[in-house]
Amino acid sequence: MxxxxxxxxxxxxxxxxxxxxxxxxxxxxxxxxxxxxxxxxxxxxxxxxxxxxxxxxxxxxxxxxxTASRIEFGSEGLESTVLRDELLARHQQRVRNALRREHELAPRWRRATQTSSATLELTPTALEAFGERF
CATH class of the missing domain: 1.10.10.10 (Winged helix-like DNA-binding domain superfamily/Winged helix DNA-binding domain)
Incomplete structure (x- = not known):
């Protein structure tokens, strides 16, 4: 970390x-x-x-x-909590920036763009499989 x-x-x-x-x-x-x-x-x-x-x-x-397209780390310890908070803040800022610039997209991309809210209720096994896939 x-x-x-x-x-x-x-x-x-x-x-x-x-x-x-x-x-x-x-x-x-x-x-x-x-x-x-x-x-x-x-x-x-x-x-x-x-x-x-x-x-x-x-x-x-x-x-x-x-060297990799994503960052993965465990959920244990203070360092992990601080890093997760920072990564979440960075992700939120990227989403805000993308939404502000949405009007600049080509019409086809604007139609395909979605904002939604959903809750996934998964078992630990299903969550692990989801994480491996994405």
């Missing part, structure tokens, strides 16, 4: 999940931090195998990519 304890690292992972790869400078523009700070945090994320160097470039022009 320490790898994800810094908000910049979560922002970097969010960005790298939306692009094929990016340099520290490109990441800095995307997350609103300095290239040197992003380079430091990218190297830290690489130590914990959340990101890796992509082909080409050296130094700050070295591209990075995410």
């Amino acid at each position: 320490r790898a994800l304890a810094h908000p910049t690292r979560l922002a970097l992972l969010d960005h790298l999940h939306t692009v094929e790869h990016a340099t520290a400078t490109e990441c800095a523009d995307a997350v609103g931090d300095s290239p040197s700070s992003c380079s430091y945090h990218l190297r830290a994320l690489a130590r914990w195998k959340f990101v890796e160097e992509a082909d080409g470039g050296v130094g700050r022009e070295r591209p990075w990519r995410a």
Whole structure:
């Protein structure tokens, strides 16, 4: 969990999940931090195998990519609770941003876009299967 304890690292992972790869400078523009700070945090994320160097470039022009499309962690302990709270806040902000920009979508995408509220009542086994599938 320490790898994800810094908000910049979560922002970097969010960005790298939306692009094929990016340099520290490109990441800095995307997350609103300095290239040197992003380079430091990218190297830290690489130590914990959340990101890796992509082909080409050296130094700050070295591209990075995410190694997985999602983050998973257990539900035990304070670190997990803090991380879950931060991830939930980031997700809520992404949803708000998407809703604000919905009018920019092509008509077909606007028709397909849905906002709903539902409660799933699942057994632990069904919930595990749901998590594995999605």
